Amino acid sequence: MVKPPASYKRKKDLTGQHYVSEHKLVAEEALGKPLPPGAVVHHIDEQCDNNARNNLVICQDDFYHKILHRRMKALRESGNASARRCLYCHKWDLPEHLSIKPRWNGKRGSQAYHLVCMARYQREKKLRSVVKTD
Numbered sequence: 001m002v003k004p005p006a007s008y009k010r011k012k013d014l015t016g017q018h019y020v021s022e023h024k025l026v027a028e029e030a031l032g033k034p035l036p037p038g039a040v041v042h043h044i045d046e047q048c049d050n051n052a053r054n055n056l057v058i059c060q061d062d063f064y065h066k067i068l069h070r071r072m073k074a075l076r077e078s079g080n081a082s083a084r085r086c087l088y089c090h091k092w093d094l095p096e097h098l099s100i101k102p103r104w105n106g107k108r109g110s111q112a113y114h115l116v117c118m119a120r121y122q123r124e125k126k127l128r129s130v131v132k133t134d
Contacts (some may be wrong), residue, residue: 007048023051027058040065046072063108088117 009022009109027041028034028051035041042057042065043050075081078092084094084100098112 027056028049084088084112087111087113
């Protein structure tokens with residue numbers, strides 16, 4: 001079990017025997033039952049001490065939680081929540097201008113990149129390997 005950051009408010013659970021994160025208690029109260037296994041509570045304003053009901057979203061798992069953070073970052077940095085960041089040039093762009101492929105290492109998620117950026121990277125990588133062998 002991952003220990004939550006020290007900045008999360010903690011309260012005793014209903015039994016009074018264990019301490020749990022306050023945002024989880026608030027989410028369970030709003031849901032009317034315990035959180036499902038694997039569920040993650042997301043703070044909309046990203047302020048871990050703001051546990052108001054209207055600031056919390058219950059995510060089905062950590063993968064969905066990470067998608068929320070990626071889309072919030074895209075909105076903040078590019079003005080469009082659907083934008084993705086190129087793996088090579090690191091510029092934000094719309095998905096229709098990018099090639100989006102599943103991650104090569106087997107992890108969930110995908111990588112987005114401009115084809116011209118990938119081609120440039122591969123050319124430069126090949127040139128570097130030629131220079132090293134000389």
